Amino acid sequence: MRLAIGFVTGLLFGFGLLLAGMTSPDKVRAFLDIAGAWDPSLAFVMGGAVMTAMPLFALARRRAKPVAGALFDRPSTTMIDRKLVIGSLTFGIGWGLAGICPGPALVALAIVPSQTLAFVIPMIAGLMVSAAWRRSASGSGVEALQH
Template sequence: MSLVINLAAGLIFGLGLVISGMANPVKVLNFLDVAGNWDPSLAFVMLGAIAVTATGYRFVLRRPKPLLDPGFHLPVRSEVDRPLVIGSATFGLGWGLLGFCPGPAITSLGLAASGTLVFVPAMLIGIAAAALLRKREAATEKA
């Protein structure tokens, strides 16, 4: 059952990315180009996403637990540390240089968009490298 719900949620998310233009790297790059060919339309997409998410959190967190999990998995850390800064900078560089971030890149891969055949494997390698570095760091902290 949870597989079907997760698949439906992923399809709705991907469809939303396509309809909103977030899966189009040219549109994203034009949004980021405030000194040139600026396209402010994605600001409305982001504001809409914030409104839906804020409303959803208020509604869902009133429940004692999620429907398909024994408990909520909410962030417990609030400090700004090195991994957060490096991850944010890497995310911003990828988004700013190529117009892709992970969700839209995977959606665009399904649309056979140019650039995704390089971006998605590089992203997956980066994710794997980060996981290995975190494992190594955790092992040295225990020693």
């Protein structure tokens, strides 16, 4: 059941990204270009997503457990630390430079692989390097940087 829900949710999310134009680097760059030819349409997409998610998160908070699964996967902390800020800045800079973020990149990979591989391959490499760094840092006293 959990796999089926994840699959359908992923398809719906991917379709929404396509419909909103989030898989188009040109559209994303136009949204980020507030001093030039600004296209505010993605702000409406984000606003619609927030308005849809807010009541659903409120409903989920009232439940003892998720529909498909034993426990909710909630963050262990809400603290804003150096790791979160650096990660957010890195993500934002990459999004601004490339005009695409990981979710839409995977959707675009299925549609225009020749144009998207130049982003997805380094993205996967970065994820692998980050995971290896976290594994190696966990036993070397660097864990203080991670918390």
